[in-house]
Amino acid sequence: MGELCIPDCPICGGIGWVNVKQDGYWLSSPCPNRPKYYGSTGLERNEWEFSVDKLKQTNEVKLMRNAIGKLFTDGKGMLYICGGFGIGKTYTLKSAVIEAVNKGYEAYYIRHNMLIDNLRQAYDDKSGQSVYRERMDDYKKIRFLAIDEYGRERMTEFSKNAMSELYDYRYEKAINGNLITILASNFPPEMTMDEYMQSRANDYRCSVLKLNGKDFRKGV
Ligand SMILES: [Zn+2]
Numbered sequence: 001m002g003e004l005c006i007p008d009c010p011i012c013g014g015i016g017w018v019n020v021k022q023d024g025y026w027l028s029s030p031c032p033n034r035p036k037y038y039g040s041t042g043l044e045r046n047e048w049e050f051s052v053d054k055l056k057q058t059n060e061v062k063l064m065r066n067a068i069g070k071l072f073t074d075g076k077g078m079l080y081i082c083g084g085f086g087i088g089k090t091y092t093l094k095s096a097v098i099e100a101v102n103k104g105y106e107a108y109y110i111r112h113n114m115l116i117d118n119l120r121q122a123y124d125d126k127s128g129q130s131v132y133r134e135r136m137d138d139y140k141k142i143r144f145l146a147i148d149e150y151g152r153e154r155m156t157e158f159s160k161n162a163m164s165e166l167y168d169y170r171y172e173k174a175i176n177g178n179l180i181t182i183l184a185s186n187f188p189p190e191m192t193m194d195e196y197m198q199s200r201a202n203d204y205r206c207s208v209l210k211l212n213g214k215d216f217r218k219g220v
Helices: 059-074 089-102 112-124 128-141 157-175 195-201
Strands: 017-022 025-030 077-082 107-111 144-148 180-185 207-210
Touching: 059 077, 059 089, 059 180, 059 207, 077 089, 077 157, 089 107, 089 144, 089 180, 107 112, 112 128, 112 144, 112 157, 128 157, 157 180, 157 195
Parallel strands: 077 180, 077 207, 107 144, 144 180
Antiparallel strands: 017 025
16 A cells, blocks of 8 residues: 555655544544545546636526535535526536545535436346445445436436435435535426425425526426
C-alpha cells in the first residue's frame, strides 16, 4: 500500500488520516490534503474538473447551489430538483458529486435508467437474487447519491418496486442517519412518483426545488 496522502503532508504526516473531535468523540477523518480520487464516482474523466463556479450564475443555478449547499451543511438530506432542459441540472449534479468527494464522502452519479438496468441485469447472473441484493445495498449505503434524469425510465413494476425500496431506505437515513440523495428530473414529483413517495419528497425535512427555465416541456 502506498501512502494515502501527499509525502510529508504537514497535516497528517502522509498517513492520510487525521483525528477530529465530533460530539465529544475522536473520529478518524480523511486528511484534507489527500489527493482526491474520482474514479468510482460514475463520472467520465473529463467531468472531474466540473465545478458549479464555472457555470453562468443564473437564478436557477443559484437556487440549486443553495439547496445543495444546505445538504452539505447538514451532512444529510434529500433534494428533488425539477425543471426544464438547459438550466444546468446535470452539470450541477455532477459538480456536486465532485464536491462531495472533495469533502471526503463516497459519492456516485447515475442516471435513473442506468440504475434500474444495473439492478435488472443482476438477474442475468445464476445467483441473481443475491447479486441484486448486493447492488441494491451499494446504492442504499453510498453516502452521497445523485440520480439524474429521474422519471425518464419507463416505469415497470420492477422499476417502481426497486426505486421505492431504495428511496425509502435513503429517506429514512436522510432523517435518522447521514445519507444525502439528490434526484434531478424534468418532471415534478406528481408525475414521477406514487403518492407515498410524493408525500415523503414533500415532507418538511426534504425539499423539492421547482425551477422553470426557458425550455420547460411537459411530457416526453
Ligand atoms: Zn495529509
